[in-house]
Amino acid sequence: MKLRGFRIELGEIEAALAACNGVRDAVALAREDTPGDKRLVAYVVPEQGASVDAGALRAALARRLADYMLPAAIVVVEAWPLTANGKVDRKALPAPDAGQGSADVYEAPAGETEILLAELWKDLLNAERIGRNDHFFSLGGHSLLAIGLIERLRQRGYSIEPGTIFTYPLLSAMAAQLVPVAEAAPVPVVPENLIPDAFAASADASQIEELKL
Structure with missing residues (x-):
């Protein structure tokens, strides 16, 4: 199937x-x-x-x-x-x-990234409680939900590769793989006009007219 x-x-x-x-x-x-x-x-x-x-x-x-x-x-x-x-x-x-799929012994998420990830899991997986030893796929996660998780993490300033979610499905391990999204690349600076003024001034009217055409 x-x-x-x-x-x-x-x-x-x-x-x-x-x-x-x-x-x-x-x-x-x-x-x-x-x-x-x-x-x-x-x-x-x-x-x-x-x-x-x-x-x-x-x-x-x-x-x-x-x-x-x-x-x-x-x-x-x-x-x-x-x-x-x-x-x-x-x-x-x-x-x-x-609650099927949760770890047998609950351990609360620890640290900023684990807490953030747990909140996203709760929303995506419709779970009441997420522990740091819970398994994304055992709780009902799948490839489409993984894509949704990636997008929500991006909105919160973090990135993760799809393959990483499959490799590190436990919340604590997955949280350790989150990478802060890099700041937007700076707008490229347009270089100033380096054509000498004397050269520009030497163009006669006919040359300027040709350029217009």
Whole structure:
């Protein structure tokens, strides 16, 4: 499937999750719980007696998959809802919690750039609270929102390259990559007329008339 211009291999995501310790089975799909905001969400069923952590699973996926293939949320369910034919009923899978994707332990943004970036994230991602260890893409960020973030940062006097957002998706790391926008280049100074006055005065009327023509 394609999501925001990127080709997403759902089977690859599911295989990567199934390979994680404690995971019995996994399903990945695109959800549009908010109109116009399609997100990649993964669901896992743990092995019997096992306890799995969504944050640890995200970290494991980040080591194996491209950033644009990382699910915005990972939901742990005890068992799959099934259709009458015994297949996974994907439409019956629960929507992720609003806070899904936040770091397990909240740590407030520190410093001017982290605080500024957190405010922009809150607006773009419709999040109530952003911590310095939160992950832009795990909270629902994607390539189009990254472009919007770049523009808003520019308006606030900072710049960042698109690739940097993918390389440093944690708020604290991304804030460290912000570069103040350079001051506007000075208006070039037009050099003064260096033609000697004596030469200009020597032009006769006919030459001036030719120049006019």
